[in-house]
Amino acid sequence: MVIKRTLIIITTTLIATANPITKPSNRLTNSCLNCHTKQKIPSELIYRRYLMRYSTDKKMQKRILAYLKKPTPSNSIMPKQFFLKFPMKKRLDINGSILERDIKGYLDYFNIKNKLKVSNNSLSPIPK
Amino acid sequence: MLVSEKRSLFRFLAIYLSSTFLLFLSATLIFYHYQKHNILDTQRESLKSKAYQISQELRKLHEQFGVPLLYPPSPLSAIYDSDQNYIFGSFNPTNPLWQNESYIQEDKLFYFYKLEPYYLGAKYLLVNQKIEHTQITILQKTLLFFLLVAGLFFTILGIFLGRLFIAPMKESMQRVNRFIEDTTHELNTPISTILTNIELIETLYNCKAKKEMKRIEIASKTLSRLYDDLTYLKLNHNYHREIEPLNIGQLLQERLLYFQSMIEAKSLILTEAIEQNIIIAIDRNDALRLIDNLLSNAIKYNQKNGKITIALNQKRLHIVDSGIGIKEEDLSRIHERFNRANQSEGGFGIGLDIVGQVVKEYSFKFTINSIYTEGTEVTITWS
Numbered sequence: 316m317v318i319k320r321t322l323i324i325i326t327t328t329l330i331a332t333a334n335p336i337t338k339p340s341n342r343l344t345n346s347c348l349n350c351h352t353k354q355k356i357p358s359e360l361i362y363r364r365y366l367m368r369y370s371t372d373k374k375m376q377k378r379i380l381a382y383l384k385k386p387t388p389s390n391s392i393m394p395k396q397f398f399l400k401f402p403m404k405k406r407l408d409i410n411g412s413i414l415e416r417d418i419k420g421y422l423d424y425f426n427i428k429n430k431l432k433v434s435n436n437s438l439s440p441i442p443k
Numbered sequence: 444m445l446v447s448e449k450r451s452l453f454r455f456l457a458i459y460l461s462s463t464f465l466l467f468l469s470a471t472l473i474f475y476h477y478q479k480h481n482i483l484d485t486q487r488e489s490l491k492s493k494a495y496q497i498s499q500e501l502r503k504l505h506e507q508f509g510v511p512l513l514y515p516p517s518p519l520s521a522i523y524d525s526d527q528n529y530i531f532g533s534f535n536p537t538n539p540l541w542q543n544e545s546y547i548q549e550d551k552l553f554y555f556y557k558l559e560p561y562y563l564g565a566k567y568l569l570v571n572q573k574i575e576h577t578q579i580t581i582l583q584k585t586l587l588f589f590l591l592v593a594g595l596f597f598t599i600l601g602i603f604l605g606r607l608f609i610a611p612m613k614e615s616m617q618r619v620n621r622f623i624e625d626t627t628h629e630l631n632t633p634i635s636t637i638l639t640n641i642e643l644i645e646t647l648y649n650c651k652a653k654k655e656m657k658r659i660e661i662a663s664k665t666l667s668r669l670y671d672d673l674t675y676l677k678l679n680h681n682y683h684r685e686i687e688p689l690n691i692g693q694l695l696q697e698r699l700l701y702f703q704s705m706i707e708a709k710s711l712i713l714t715e716a717i718e719q720n721i722i723i724a725i726d727r728n729d730a731l732r733l734i735d736n737l738l739s740n741a742i743k744y745n746q747k748n749g750k751i752t753i754a755l756n757q758k759r760l761h762i763v764d765s766g767i768g769i770k771e772e773d774l775s776r777i778h779e780r781f782n783r784a785n786q787s788e789g790g791f792g793i794g795l796d797i798v799g800q801v802v803k804e805y806s807f808k809f810t811i812n813s814i815y816t817e818g819t820e821v822t823i824t825w826s
Contacts, residue, residue, distance in 0.1 A: 359508055367505065370525035370561040427512070427563050431504075431531040434513035 362425040364392045372422050379418050383407045448613060452605045459601045467593055471586050482578045486552055487545050493518050494556035494570045505562040512563075518572050522558075522565035530565055539569055550574055627673040634670055637663045661704050668735055672793055675732050684726040684804075691730065692721045692755055698734050699753075705742050709749070716754040723825055725805060733801045736794040737762050737821055744819070759824040769813040798823075 352358070365375045382390040386404045391397070407414065497520050504512045514531060521532025529535060536553070540546045545554040556568040641660050695717055699706075706713055737760075741751050744766035754761040795811075802809040802823065813819040 357508070363505060366564040367560045367562060370564045370566050371528070374525070428531055430510050430512045431514050431563070432511040433533050434516050 358421075359425050361392065362422070366427060368392065372419075372426075375422060376415065376418050379421075380411075380415060383409075383414060383418075384411075445616060448609050448616070451609050451612065455605045455608050456598075456601050459604070460598060463597050463601070464594065467590065467597075471590055475582065475586055478582050479579055482582070483547075483552070483574070486572075486575055487554060490518070490545075490552055490554045490570055490572055491556065493572070494520070494554055494568055497570065498556060498558055498562070498568060501558065501562040501565060501568070518570055520568060520570040522563060523567040523569065524564050525561065525566040527567065530563065532569075534571070536569065536571075547574065623673050627670055630666065630670045630673075634663060634667045638667060657704055657708070661708055664701065664704070665739075668739060672732065672736070672797055675728070675797055684729065686724050686726050688722045689725050689727060689730055690720065691723055691725075691734075691760070692717050692719055694727075694730055695734055695753070695755055695760075698731070698738060701735075702738050702742060705739075706751070709742065709745060709747050711742065711745055711748070712750045714750065714752040716752075718756045721755055721757060729801045729804065732797050733823065734760075736798050737823075740764075740794055741766065741819075741821075759822055761820070761822045763818065763820045765818040768815040768817050768819055769811075770815045774811065774813060 365378065369375045369378055378390075378392070382392070384406065386406060388395050388398050388403065391403075409417075497515055497518075500515045501522070504514070514533060516533050519532075519534040521534055521536065522530045523539075524530055527541060539553070539555075540548070541555075543555075545552065547553070550573065551571050552574050553569060553571045556570065558565050558568055637659070641656060641663060645656065699713070699715075741762050741764040745751065745764050746766060749765040750763075751765075752761075752763040798809065801807070805825065808822075808824040810822045810824070811819065
């Protein structure tokens with residue numbers, strides 16, 4: 316019985332961590348995204364802004380982490396005029412590695428590659 | 444046209460045409476390369492404008508939030524992030540050449556278009572299209588046609604220039620031939636007079652100066668033979684031949700008698716192996732010129748107390764002498780008119796030229812082997 320329960324826990328954990336496309340963690344949602352939703356700034360829009368500026372997930376992750384640790388107008392992806400209307404967010408006191416994992420989850424969720432399909436030929440293999 | 448004239452003309456044409464051809468070919472290749480580059484540049488520009496259109500499509504997709512985002516299928520393109528990792532595309536090339544803005548691979552033109560800002564996270568957009576060969580093919584055909592026309596023009600010009608080039612030589616040869624013509628005309632009567640009177644003196648008078656008479660006879664006969672050779676050369680291309688079955692053995696014996704005095708004057712040892720009734724179809728005068736020149740050379744260039752061996756059978760005439768021989772480097776040119784390998788004896792150097800002409804006329808085979816200072820071996824073979 317103990318063995319069976321342990322196996323279930325391990326399997327569930329593995330499945331959870333293996334699936335990259337999961338919703339952003341509750342921590343991130345509560346600390347950041349809720350406010351964005353209230354202000355009617357879609358999370359995906361934020362993601363697209365980061366994508367347009369930094370291109371790779373690695374760079375985006377680094378910039379988001381830097382901002383969350385020390386939110387300033389110069390660190391933010393939003394234009395300076397944005398902070399004339401909206402308040403600056405407070406610094407997040409979340410463990411660095413946990414925050415990194417959460418940010419990765421956020422990026423994976425909105426990853427553009429998952430949404431792209433070749434027009435009129437979506438089922439054919441991509442020619443080399 | 445003489446052989447030497449032809450040779451000079453061909454050499455000139457070979458050098459002139461090959462150098463002109465090389466020059467034209469180099470210029471054509473450079474021009475072709477330049478034009479092809481221009482054609483490909485035009486196609487590259489067209490590809491660049493298609494890349495711009497795709498970049499506008501990417502901008503629109505970046506601003507869309509629906510699912511799915513429909514990536515433009517043509518022209519074939521792929522997007523890469525700032526670390527050159529493949530993001531997505533309508534094709535996925537195995538080895539893009541990052542160091543070049545554009546390149547050609549497997550008959551396709553590839554172009555890297557840089558995106559700024561990074562719509563869909565893409566910094567690089569790689570587009571490709573098949574190279575359009577129509578214009579290149581037209582260019583190739585045009586240049587080939589041009590080369591052919593230019594080649595033909597310069598060949599005709601070269602022949603014209605060549606003839607101008609050999610004109611002085613031709614004129615010189617014509618002057619010599621005219622001299623021979625005039626000389627032969629003047630020689631005939633006095634030579635005939637001398638020979639006739641020598642015979643009369645020997646027959647009718649008991650002349651004590653027999654040795655001196657012999658020398659006069661030999662010298663006169665030499666002159667007479669020279670006259671015959673020159674006349675033959677002068678008339679050769681206009682000469683009407685009477686080809687008839689001729690007993691070569693008999694004629695050879697007659698001519699040996701004719702040259703007897705010269706053979707005796709040098710104390711030459713004559714060895715004969717002449718088969719009887721060897722009949723071949725030949726003009727008598729041609730046969731005379733052939734035999735006389737071979738015999739006179741064997742005698743003239745022989746040493747005192749030397750040897751001459753003459754063999755005649757159904758297939759060949761073979762004459763060996765123990766004369767001064769011919770150097771190896773002179774052998775190949777021995778047939779040329781006025782060419783003389785040895786200047787020690789008198790003559791114009793036309794003997795073997797005449798032999799060569801007769802051999803050619805009747806398709807005989809003429810071989811000559813010689814060892815300098817030891818002797819010469821000549822063989823005329825007929826089928």
